[in-house]
Amino acid sequence: MASNLEAFEEARKYIAGGVNSPVRAFRAVGDTPLFFASGYGSKVTDIEGHEYIDYVGSWGPHILGHASEPVITAITRAARSSTSFGAPTVSETVLARLIVEALPGVDRVRLTNSGTEATMSALRLARGFTGRSLVVKFAGCYHGHVDSLLVAAGSGALTLGNPDSKGVSDAVAQETIVLPYNDVGAIEHAFQKYGDRIAATIIEPVAGNMGVIPPVRGYLESVAAITNEAGAVFIMDEVMTGFRVAWGGAQRLLEHKPDLTVLGKVIGGGMPLAAFGGRADIMAALAPDGPVYQAGTLSGNPVAVSAGIAALTQLRNNPGIYRRLEVLSARLEHGLRTGAARCGVPVYLARCGSMLTLFFQDGPVRNLADAKRSDTKRFALFHKIMREQGHYLPPSQFEAWFVSNAHTFKDIDATIDAAERAFAEL
Numbered sequence: 342m343a344s345n346l347e348a349f350e351e352a353r354k355y356i357a358g359g360v361n362s363p364v365r366a367f368r369a370v371g372d373t374p375l376f377f378a379s380g381y382g383s384k385v386t387d388i389e390g391h392e393y394i395d396y397v398g399s400w401g402p403h404i405l406g407h408a409s410e411p412v413i414t415a416i417t418r419a420a421r422s423s424t425s426f427g428a429p430t431v432s433e434t435v436l437a438r439l440i441v442e443a444l445p446g447v448d449r450v451r452l453t454n455s456g457t458e459a460t461m462s463a464l465r466l467a468r469g470f471t472g473r474s475l476v477v478k479f480a481g482c483y484h485g486h487v488d489s490l491l492v493a494a495g496s497g498a499l500t501l502g503n504p505d506s507k508g509v510s511d512a513v514a515q516e517t518i519v520l521p522y523n524d525v526g527a528i529e530h531a532f533q534k535y536g537d538r539i540a541a542t543i544i545e546p547v548a549g550n551m552g553v554i555p556p557v558r559g560y561l562e563s564v565a566a567i568t569n570e571a572g573a574v575f576i577m578d579e580v581m582t583g584f585r586v587a588w589g590g591a592q593r594l595l596e597h598k599p600d601l602t603v604l605g606k607v608i609g610g611g612m613p614l615a616a617f618g619g620r621a622d623i624m625a626a627l628a629p630d631g632p633v634y635q636a637g638t639l640s641g642n643p644v645a646v647s648a649g650i651a652a653l654t655q656l657r658n659n660p661g662i663y664r665r666l667e668v669l670s671a672r673l674e675h676g677l678r679t680g681a682a683r684c685g686v687p688v689y690l691a692r693c694g695s696m697l698t699l700f701f702q703d704g705p706v707r708n709l710a711d712a713k714r715s716d717t718k719r720f721a722l723f724h725k726i727m728r729e730q731g732h733y734l735p736p737s738q739f740e741a742w743f744v745s746n747a748h749t750f751k752d753i754d755a756t757i758d759a760a761e762r763a764f765a766e767l
């Protein structure tokens with residue numbers, strides 16, 4: 342049996358960087374990746390046979406845990422009736438209806454294969470609908486690897502953006518305005534300056550991609566009001582939060598209805614499936630009804646859709662799942678805080694439902710600049726000690742941990758105990 346390191350060396354011969362998505366490489370914690378063989382419930386097992394309690398959950402989709410029985414049954418049944426037609430199936434409508442009924446801001450939906458594709462399409466739709474080109478995003482929010490969203494703030498507070506990756510052209514970057522999160526003044530100024538050229542504002546309603554950062558009270562409402570006042574489209578990227586923080590997502594939890602919503606992760610039950618949707622009049626601008634082109638050979642794939650239906654049906658029929666996730670996650674939060682305090686390690690823990698981040702700093706953490714003040718070396722050491730004790734955390738300070746309904750109180754308490762031992766060693 343190959344070791345993780347041998348598997349990585351072999352992978353590097355054939356796969357660029359040895360991984361199919363960069364965060365998997367473990368560079369942020371100064372290490373090399375684990376290769377997984379199996380997962381069941383709250384646990385995953387690597388190819389060396391080590392078992393871990395998993396807080397990554399495939400970066401969010403596994404709210405029911407790995408290999409959840411209803412999901413696996415649905416996938417198997419669907420696959421036996423062909424993996425793809427490239428033509429409509431009734432199950433797509435079933436999934437679409439579940440989404441429309443759950444999300445206040447979604448009248449119509451379109452299914453895609455990845456969150457990246459869905460945000461890209463939502464932006465094109467917003468541009469087509471408004472006839473404008475600029476987009477506002479927030480530093481530290483991630484919306485997939487779409488060119489116009491891989492953009493960093495320009496040098497001045499209100500300048501247009503700079504490419505945040507080689508290969509993104511200056512021309513594309515200059516169509517994006519990047520602002521600090523949780524700062525109403527910044528968005529007011531941006532709209533004063535560029536308001537009549539802005540097609541959309543896109544935001545994570547609870548940020549999860551710079552670590553978890555909830556919006557301050559009234560912030561989303563202000564962003565939406567300023568956006569709509571200027572005739573621009575307000576887009577909530579709920580790829581992470583949708584069906585994660587609540588049935589119906591952050592928009593239901595925070596009681597704010599966006600014009601467009603982007604979904605992914607949980608809605609695919611661990612299969613490649615995402616979606617964007619929103620107001621009927623905006624969605625009507627999509628081809629074939631309207632002039633905005635969007636398509637996909639495998640969009641609405643029947644196997645992925647069957648997994649999504651199974652996962653969402655479980656969540657809809659068992660509202661107790663969200664209550665249980667809250668109790669488990671609150672217990673984890675409390676245990677981590679107490680353990681760190683007892684060992685004199687400064688931490689700031691941010692949580693929304695079953696997504697949380699333990700920042701290695703005093704806080705408060707309200708935006709990317711705050712998040713960056715964390716002690717990433719300390720996090721890397723903590724990550725390693727946790728892994729050695731059988732707890733698999735996201736391999737970066739700036740990511741969310743996810744608790745699933747498959748986690749038990751015993752799992753959570755084991756993680757709290759392990760964390761206290763880790764804090765003592767830091």
Ligand SMILES: *Cc1c(COP(=O)(O)O)cnc(C)c1O
Pocket residue numbers: 454455456457458460483484485486545549550578579580581605606615
């Ligand atoms: C994960 C994520 C995406 C990108 O989704 P992919 O399926 O990885 O392309 C977009 N937005 C948010 C908020 C995400 O968390």
